Amino acid sequence: MADSDPTLDSLLDLMRRLPPTRVEDNVNLLCDLCPEYADDLLGNVDQPLKILRDEDKGREFLGCDYNRDGDSFRSPWSNTYLPVAVPGPTPSPKLRQLETSLNAAFDTYREMYFEGGISSVYLWDLEDEPSGKETSFAGVVLMKKTLASPSGASDSSPTGTWDSLHVFESHERGRSAKYKLTSTVMLVLETPTASHGDKVEGEAKGKVTLSGSMTRQAEVDYPLTTSAGHIPNIGRLVEDMEIKMRNLLSSVYFGKTKDVINELRSQSGLEAKSREDMLRAELAGRLGGRK
Amino acid sequence: MADLSIEDKCKLAAKLLEQAPPGEVNDVINDIRAIINDDATLMQHILPSLRAYNLSQLLVVEHPATDGIKEHTSLLSFAGIVPGEEQERFVDHEGKRSFVYDHINAAASDYQAYELPEEEEAFRAELAKSLAAYTKSHFPQGFSTVSSSQFPLLPPEPSVPEVVPETTVDSASKTDDAGAAEVAEPPEPTTAEEATSGPVTDVVEEQVGGGEVEPLPTPATEEVPEKQEEVVEPGGLEKVDSAVVLAREAEEKEEQAAAKETEEGGVEEEPRVEEVVTAGGEPTSTAESETQVVSETAPAKPPRKQERVENPVYTLEVVGNRYNISNFWTGRWRTRWIVDQAKGQVEGTIYVDVHYYEQGNVQLATEHAASFPCPTQSNGNQSVASQIVTTIAKIETAYHLELNDAYEELGEKAFRALRRALPVTRQKMDWEKVSGYTLGADLTKARS
Numbered sequence: 001m002a003d004s005d006p007t008l009d010s011l012l013d014l015m016r017r018l019p020p021t022r023v024e025d026n027v028n029l030l031c032d033l034c035p036e037y038a039d040d041l042l043g044n045v046d047q048p049l050k051i052l053r054d055e056d057k058g059r060e061f062l063g064c065d066y067n068r069d070g071d072s073f074r075s076p077w078s079n080t081y082l083p084v085a086v087p088g089p090t091p092s093p094k095l096r097q098l099e100t101s102l103n104a105a106f107d108t109y110r111e112m113y114f115e116g117g118i119s120s121v122y123l124w125d126l127e128d129e130p131s132g133k134e135t136s137f138a139g140v141v142l143m144k145k146t147l148a149s150p151s152g153a154s155d156s157s158p159t160g161t162w163d164s165l166h167v168f169e170s171h172e173r174g175r176s177a178k179y180k181l182t183s184t185v186m187l188v189l190e191t192p193t194a195s196h197g198d199k200v201e202g203e204a205k206g207k208v209t210l211s212g213s214m215t216r217q218a219e220v221d222y223p224l225t226t227s228a229g230h231i232p233n234i235g236r237l238v239e240d241m242e243i244k245m246r247n248l249l250s251s252v253y254f255g256k257t258k259d260v261i262n263e264l265r266s267q268s269g270l271e272a273k274s275r276e277d278m279l280r281a282e283l284a285g286r287l288g289g290r291k
Numbered sequence: 292m293a294d295l296s297i298e299d300k301c302k303l304a305a306k307l308l309e310q311a312p313p314g315e316v317n318d319v320i321n322d323i324r325a326i327i328n329d330d331a332t333l334m335q336h337i338l339p340s341l342r343a344y345n346l347s348q349l350l351v352v353e354h355p356a357t358d359g360i361k362e363h364t365s366l367l368s369f370a371g372i373v374p375g376e377e378q379e380r381f382v383d384h385e386g387k388r389s390f391v392y393d394h395i396n397a398a399a400s401d402y403q404a405y406e407l408p409e410e411e412e413a414f415r416a417e418l419a420k421s422l423a424a425y426t427k428s429h430f431p432q433g434f435s436t437v438s439s440s441q442f443p444l445l446p447p448e449p450s451v452p453e454v455v456p457e458t459t460v461d462s463a464s465k466t467d468d469a470g471a472a473e474v475a476e477p478p479e480p481t482t483a484e485e486a487t488s489g490p491v492t493d494v495v496e497e498q499v500g501g502g503e504v505e506p507l508p509t510p511a512t513e514e515v516p517e518k519q520e521e522v523v524e525p526g527g528l529e530k531v532d533s534a535v536v537l538a539r540e541a542e543e544k545e546e547q548a549a550a551k552e553t554e555e556g557g558v559e560e561e562p563r564v565e566e567v568v569t570a571g572g573e574p575t576s577t578a579e580s581e582t583q584v585v586s587e588t589a590p591a592k593p594p595r596k597q598e599r600v601e602n603p604v605y606t607l608e609v610v611g612n613r614y615n616i617s618n619f620w621t622g623r624w625r626t627r628w629i630v631d632q633a634k635g636q637v638e639g640t641i642y643v644d645v646h647y648y649e650q651g652n653v654q655l656a657t658e659h660a661a662s663f664p665c666p667t668q669s670n671g672n673q674s675v676a677s678q679i680v681t682t683i684a685k686i687e688t689a690y691h692l693e694l695n696d697a698y699e700e701l702g703e704k705a706f707r708a709l710r711r712a713l714p715v716t717r718q719k720m721d722w723e724k725v726s727g728y729t730l731g732a733d734l735t736k737a738r739s
Binding site for chain 1: 662
């Protein structure tokens with residue numbers, strides 16, 4: 001991406017600051033403000049994946065900017081654009097075959113890690129090197145899982161959504177392939193609060209929302225003998241990255257933001273804390289003196 | 292799609308700044324300016340949004356020392372608006388003054404005496420003292436305020452000048468006042484000014500970006516914003532001077548001399564002049580041209596009747612800010628408690644906002660409402676005010692603890708339920724085999 005356009009930079013900077021929970025509304029608004037940048041916005045700002053239904057195949061699939069044509073999205077199950085059939089781009093027959101296998105493989109992956117949810121994989125051809133020595137394609141692996149609060153207990157259970165997009169490029173060279181991966185996970189978690197101080201009467205209720213997205217990149221070379229070899233290669237690449245990102249999200253969401261809360265407000269009170277610090281210093285001093 | 296008019300675009304874009312994370316409102320405004328690329332039209336729409344943002348986010352305003360009043364801060368809030376004033380004024384309880392706030396230039400001006408009736412002030416001050424102690428004890432970068440909805444006493448005529456006795460200060464603040472009035476009113480003057488003042492973008496850049504609208508009040512960040520603000524822009528100062536000179540013409544030679552002193556570095560004696568420059572970046576650039584008329588007419592106030600409300604409510608507000616730019620996070624804890632003695636209730640809301648943005652955009656947003664019965668009599672040697680603040684402290688600490696539990700809940704339950712760390716087999720996928728599997732599809736069928 002040649003991003004030296006200051007307007008685009010500002011649009012993207014803005015999206016990195018505004019609340020992730022409102023990303024869809026805000027992107028739509030910015031598209032209205034700058035129609036000439038609509039494609040750049042839609043292509044650069046990750047939005048929650050759309051859930052669509054392929055009635056013919058009786059299965060749901062995921063929509064994002066990579067399988068979109070106008071208001072329609074290509075289904076990985078039937079290779080047709082839905083809900084309105086449009087003659088949008090489709091992968092070459094050979095690539096479509098790989099796409100079908102990858103969809104089956106990631107369907108298994110999804111079940112093993114997400115125990116539910118929806119997955120979709122889309123591939124598209126890249127222009128081959130003029131030398132003809134290299135064949136290239138790109139693709140995206142999508143995962144989405146929603147945790148709805150069980151009906152009836154709607155007030156006390158946490159809810160959440162996981163959306164992951166793994167966009168990759170593959171360049172075959174002789175008996176190996178180079179993969180470049182950019183992964184984004186969007187995660188929203190919400191839980192109600194109800195505390196009031198001890199022995200304090202009255203009502204209390206509230207809500208905690210943690211939301212956001214994180215992006216990471218990776219590049220690997222894997223051996224490749226047959227075209228089917230892409231399946232374990234891409235599989236491992238995405239699996240390793242998603243494991244890494246899950247750890248990262250866990251530390252940022254549950255570690256970092258919690259630390260900031262404790263920077264904002266001291267639970268025990270600053271005086272108590274400085275007394276503790278003094279005691280600790282004194283203790284350390286005495287122990288040191290004893291040696 | 293029909294293109295929006297520039298007015299509509301500005302209106303919609305300005306609204307976005309109300310979503311700005313703690314400490315980042317200037318960044319958001321600068322992004323919006325680059326997107327709209329029409330400052331003259333945009334700035335008119337920025338004002339109402341910025342005002343709403345500043346008031347709801349409890350902006351900390353710094354008041355430099357003047358004679359008898361130490362350097363201190365006050366909070367902007369909806370509860371802190373002086374009732375019954377035509378132009379919006381905010382109370383600075385510590386300085387026993389009210390002031391006009393220019394949101395665009397981040398400058399307070401036109402200080403006037405403010406005095407609550409004795410009974411209300413006694414209770415308010417007691418609440419404020421307890422709340423300040425609580426704030427000091429629990430918020431490393433905390434600020435608090437207590438407002439009363441009671442109308443202030445009408446100032447006896449001669450007392451007004453006493454509050455702002457120095458002529459220089461007076462005129463400087465008037466110049467500033469005019470600037471503020473100008474922006475607060477329908478914004479043509481601002482636009483006109485900007486249109487005529489050469490490099491438009493630069494001027495506004497300094498007003499908005501350099502003015503540190505947001506970071507201004509927060510020594511919170513250990514290193515950043517304060518120092519920058521101390522940098523006195525010589526150009527700005529000169530403009531202050533020239534405006535002053537223009538405004539008062541020959542009338543006040545003394546004043547000119549004083550202002551010159553300021554220019555030469557005798558800043559201490561002229562705190563307000565300094566403030567105009569430091570806090571506002573370059574406020575006078577907007578004020579310059581059409582200020583004179585306004586400043587001449589400003590001080591005359593029509594006689595009013597003393598108004599009273601029967602059961603004034605008291606609003607206790609606390610804000611704790613930390614902006615750690617170098618480590619990619621900002622945060623704000625806000626609370627607002629309303630003591631309604633007639634209703635016998637104290638009702639409060641706590642908001643916590645955190646933005647973490649290292650290679651991503653992760654935000655925590657919480658809102659929590661709580662209430663408790665208002666104590667009616669002192670308990671042993673604890674006054675009503677002190678009991679109220681004690682209960683508030685208890686609730687906020689309980690909430691703080693509950694937030695930690697909420698993390699547990701989200702991390703242990705929700706996060707795990709969304710995606711496992713590893714499959715049930717505790718092993719990664721065997722991708723060599725998986726191409727042969729149709730496991731996923733089978734399981735999905737079995738589930739449904």
